[in-house]
Ligand SMILES: NC(=O)C1=CN([C@@H]2O[C@H](COP(=O)(O)OP(=O)(O)OC[C@H]3O[C@@H](n4cnc5c(N)ncnc54)[C@H](OP(=O)(O)O)[C@@H]3O)[C@@H](O)[C@H]2O)C=CC1
């Protein structure tokens with residue numbers, strides 16, 4: 436079975452849209468982008484487009500690539516204070532030389548719709564999540580909507596980044612899975628991944644996960660957004676070879692990516708609701 440993230444995201448976006456139409460809420464997402472990385476510009480554009488679709492107002496702050504950490508923090512603090520702004524997203528990665536942690540910590544947790552602030556991280560890891568990072572949050576929505584219950588299952592996450600791998604592991608722990616986290620220092624990676632009932636790959640290497648790494652009947656979630664040697668967009672998983680042995684699998688494109696954006700819209704709506712005490 437192919438887990439259709441694109442279709443599911445359309446459904447979730449339609450819900451966000453109708454929720455906004457039902458209320459007087461005027462949710463607003465602010466994005467901050469530093470420098471001119473074309474991939475970051477593309478992603479931010481996609482986020483603004485999604486806002487437009489569902490009726491979320493969006494404002495974009497663009498700072499030059501040679502900005503200092505303080506410049507970025509000043510821009511964030513303005514947005515923190517602006518009562519019309521409900522969500523703040525600082526597009527990552529930031530240019531070298533900028534202290535990413537400091538910038539992320541400058542976003543007030545109430546507007547941290549990306550779920551990257553250490554307070555929101557801590558809540559998630561304590562089992563009392565508030566704003567959850569959009570990519571792992573979107574993956575949990577896919578699992579829920581397709582009635583794949585992680586409880587009691589063995590889940591293996593490849594990747595331990597703060598934005599994807601770690602929060603993914605925490606969400607799966609909270610959902611009662613038995614979780615293993617693998618990374619570049621893991622020995623016998625294939626041995627670990629072959630035990631997974633649910634395998635989640637967030638490493639950033641084109642078609643790295645082959646059929647020899649996957650147990651028959653496993654659910655395979657591919658977070659990777661990579662370009663192969665021909666410049667073609669592809670995931671971490673060798674889809675052609677793994678799809679026949681998986682019981683369910685997300686494609687790239689059309690899997691996790693669109694759900695990341697849908698979850699961002701949901702978090703922004705939720706923040707606006709709280710602001711209005713609804
Ligand atoms: N679809 C979406 O919405 C999103 C997609 N992405 C994509 O997901 C991928 C991962 O992103 P992100 O987590 O930010 O990436 P990072 O580069 O921050 O982290 C990659 C992780 O993978 C591990 N890793 C790298 N190579 C190997 C290997 N050969 N074997 C085992 N582990 C390895 C690293 O280990 P170590 O810690 O030891 O270095 C690290 O923990 C990228 O392709 C990115 O583009 C990211 C965010 C959202």
Ligand SMILES: Nc1nc(=O)c2c([nH]1)NC[C@@H]1CN(c3ccc(C(=O)N[C@@H](CCC(=O)O)C(=O)O)cc3)C=[N+]21
Pocket residue numbers: 478481524525526527528549569570660668687688689690691692693694695696
């Ligand atoms: N503060 C911050 N928050 C993020 O959530 C964040 C970030 N920084 N930095 C970069 C990563 C990456 N990311 C993606 C979002 C959507 C797709 C997506 O929709 N992809 C489409 C394809 C898009 C294409 O055509 O290239 C798909 O998979 O179908 C991919 C990747 C969010 N990120």
